Amino acid sequence: MEKIQQRQSSGGAVRVAALLSLMVLFACKPEAPVGPEDKKIYTPVSTLRGEAPFPVGTAVQSGRIDQSSYANLINKEFSSITAEYEMKQDVIHMGPGSYEWGSSDAIVDFGVKNSIRVHGHALLWHSSAPAWFDTYSGDNAAFEQMMKTYIQTVVTRYKGKVASWDVVNEAFEDGSGAYRNTIYYQKMGPDYIAKCFQWAHEADPDALLFYNDYGAEYDNSKRKAIVEMIEDLKARGIPIHGFGFQMHINYNWPSLSELTKALDALKATGLKIHFSELDVRMNPANDLTSFTEARALAQEERYREIVTLYKTLPAEQQFGITLWGIKDNESWLLNFWGNPEWPLLFDSDFRYKIAHRGMVEGL
Numbered sequence: 139m140e141k142i143q144q145r146q147s148s149g150g151a152v153r154v155a156a157l158l159s160l161m162v163l164f165a166c167k168p169e170a171p172v173g174p175e176d177k178k179i180y181t182p183v184s185t186l187r188g189e190a191p192f193p194v195g196t197a198v199q200s201g202r203i204d205q206s207s208y209a210n211l212i213n214k215e216f217s218s219i220t221a222e223y224e225m226k227q228d229v230i231h232m233g234p235g236s237y238e239w240g241s242s243d244a245i246v247d248f249g250v251k252n253s254i255r256v257h258g259h260a261l262l263w264h265s266s267a268p269a270w271f272d273t274y275s276g277d278n279a280a281f282e283q284m285m286k287t288y289i290q291t292v293v294t295r296y297k298g299k300v301a302s303w304d305v306v307n308e309a310f311e312d313g314s315g316a317y318r319n320t321i322y323y324q325k326m327g328p329d330y331i332a333k334c335f336q337w338a339h340e341a342d343p344d345a346l347l348f349y350n351d352y353g354a355e356y357d358n359s360k361r362k363a364i365v366e367m368i369e370d371l372k373a374r375g376i377p378i379h380g381f382g383f384q385m386h387i388n389y390n391w392p393s394l395s396e397l398t399k400a401l402d403a404l405k406a407t408g409l410k411i412h413f414s415e416l417d418v419r420m421n422p423a424n425d426l427t428s429f430t431e432a433r434a435l436a437q438e439e440r441y442r443e444i445v446t447l448y449k450t451l452p453a454e455q456q457f458g459i460t461l462w463g464i465k466d467n468e469s470w471l472l473n474f475w476g477n478p479e480w481p482l483l484f485d486s487d488f489r490y491k492i493a494h495r496g497m498v499e500g501l
């Protein structure tokens with residue numbers, strides 16, 4: 139009994155001493171952080187657009203740029219915008235000769251009003267072919283005429299406001315580099331790409347015209363097909379000014395040497411190069427349920443590496459780098475892959491991730 143009392147009273151003394159020292163600690167260090175500090179976010183000292191020698195862009199949606207939180211962040215950080223989906227044919231082209239301009243106008247107006255470059259995306263993409271194409275009854279010549287009218291109507295509407303266009307998106311198959319068997323290929327034949335560039339150029343001779351695709355980063359056959367197509371267009375005097383690497387990459391793939399090889403191959407065409415849809419998957423193997431500090435550091439390094447690679451291009455070939463969205467929780471990757479993901483520079487509360495620091499430091 140006595141032993142128990144002694145233990146209790148010495149335990150009590152230890153607790154009182156510990157409490158006192160804690161009080162002293164807090165009294166001396168009132169600024170000490172409460173709770174663990176989140177090292178995955180940081181306070182920026184500079185902005186992307188402030189640091190970059192070339193335009194840095196983001197994909198936008200009309201329903202978001204209406205909100206001041208987005209508008210303010212875009213104006214602060216970015217000098218270029220691309221419509222994430224609202225300047226595609228399935229949103230604009232309602233039927234032969236019928237157009238819906240509400241969302242695309244809102245995005246272009248936002249760019250013009252804020253002196254932010256607008257990159258047009260994308261005039262032809264098989265994945266955004268309007269559903270009514272399936273029941274279109276005109277012959278191939280009529281379809282081709284309709285595509286010419288569509289391209290020239292859109293490009294003319296935004297002449298002087300949209301600086302550049304992805305004229306054709308994703309025209310080659312994965313693995314083989316064969317022409318993708320799209321409705322455009324079927325109805326207009328293999329020369330449809332050249333025709334689309336020519337039509338767009340007629341409508342706005344000042345617009346820079348891009349071919350945009352994924353896979354050139356790592357797929358040798360597709361990359362070879364793209365380079366050959368570009369060289370063919372150039373040799374025939376068809377106006378093509380740029381190539382867009384979409385750059386949907388992972389934190390650990392493709393390797394820097396693979397990406398360097400890819401960039402060098404397209405650099406050799408002399409065209410302007412756009413990293414047009416950059417995001418970095420952090421959970422491709424689905425081994426994370428929450429974003430760890432170690433993975434955040436890997437992301438910071440990856441963004442730094444990508445920007446450093448981009449800067450190996452001569453200045454006249456640097457069209458810019460566009461992020462495919464702003465906040466992690468709104469990335470297309472979440473729905474597409476179904477894994478938890480954190481691919482972008484801002485978290486769901488618009489807080490700056492250290493990935494932003496990596497990108498800024500690489501610039």
Ligand code: 9MR
Pocket residue numbers: 222223226266307384415470
């Ligand atoms: O991120 C875009 C998503 O919000 C759209 O629903 C989708 C269809 O319009 O397009 C996504 O963006 C794609 C881009 O236009 C072309 N490269 C692949 C992108 C991801 O699918």
